[in-house]
Amino acid sequence: MKNPWTTISKKEVYDNPWIRVEEHQVITPTQKKGIYGKVSFKNLAVGILPLDENGYTWLVGQYRYTLDEYTWEIPMGGGAIGQTALESAKRELKEETGLQANEWTEILKIHTSNSVTDEVGYVFLAKELVQGETAFDDTEDIKVWHLPFQEAYDMVLDGQITDAISMAAIFKASVLLKK
Structure with a gap:
């Protein structure tokens, strides 16, 4: 057009x-x-929905300065321009949860707020997980929560998860997992 x-x-x-x-x-x-x-934005937005063999996922909780409230969301962060979204996603997953994944699938490309920004986000489903140590940034005071995927889905439905990338990722994964 x-x-x-x-x-x-x-x-x-x-x-x-x-x-x-x-x-x-x-x-x-x-x-x-x-x-x-x-x-x-001077970074790509990357989100990761880790999913283990028992149908559990991980959320990260932190106080979001811009919202002035505590939020639960999927592991996510910024990826440097010039670095692939997948490379950034692998780094963010390790930093925020300590997890490394052997299977990665891009499940979503999202424009985060297309009325005011050109930001693009990419979300990956991460499987075949191995637990390691976290490596938080100096701006992060993060709590990590391992919970059933269905519980995370229910948190979106009842308004406990409000982050747009997290919501889209959880809904998309729910559809893909039912196929």
């Missing part, structure tokens, strides 16, 4: 090691002048 938007100009209004914010002067699809803000 042809892009109905016209960009007149764009300028960077904020930049740090993790994000860049731009303000765009635009002509909207209805031919009116307007502005549009765009947040570009």
Whole structure:
């Protein structure tokens, strides 16, 4: 489809090691002048749904500064641009849970909030797991929880898990596991 938007100009209004914010002067699809803000992340989003042979998974709990609340979610993090999503996923799984997986399947590509950001996330199902030691980043105070996959699914349904990538991953995995 042809892009109905016209960009007149764009300028960077904020930049740090993790994000860049731009303000765009635009002509909207209805031919009116307007502005549009765009947040570009300097990493890929990667999420991992580890699943063992007994149907258990792992969630990580942490206090999310931006939300000002504690959340439960699948192991996830940022992957450096230039590194594959799978390489980043393997690192994040090890850091946050201590797990290493011998079987990896990409199950999801997701645009995290396509009205304001161009961020892309990738989610992998990790199986054939081996437990090791965690290696948290200095910004992480994480609790790791090993629980039945069905319980994680129920947490999404009753609103205990609200992270979009976690929700999408758990729902997608539920469908794939029933096939």
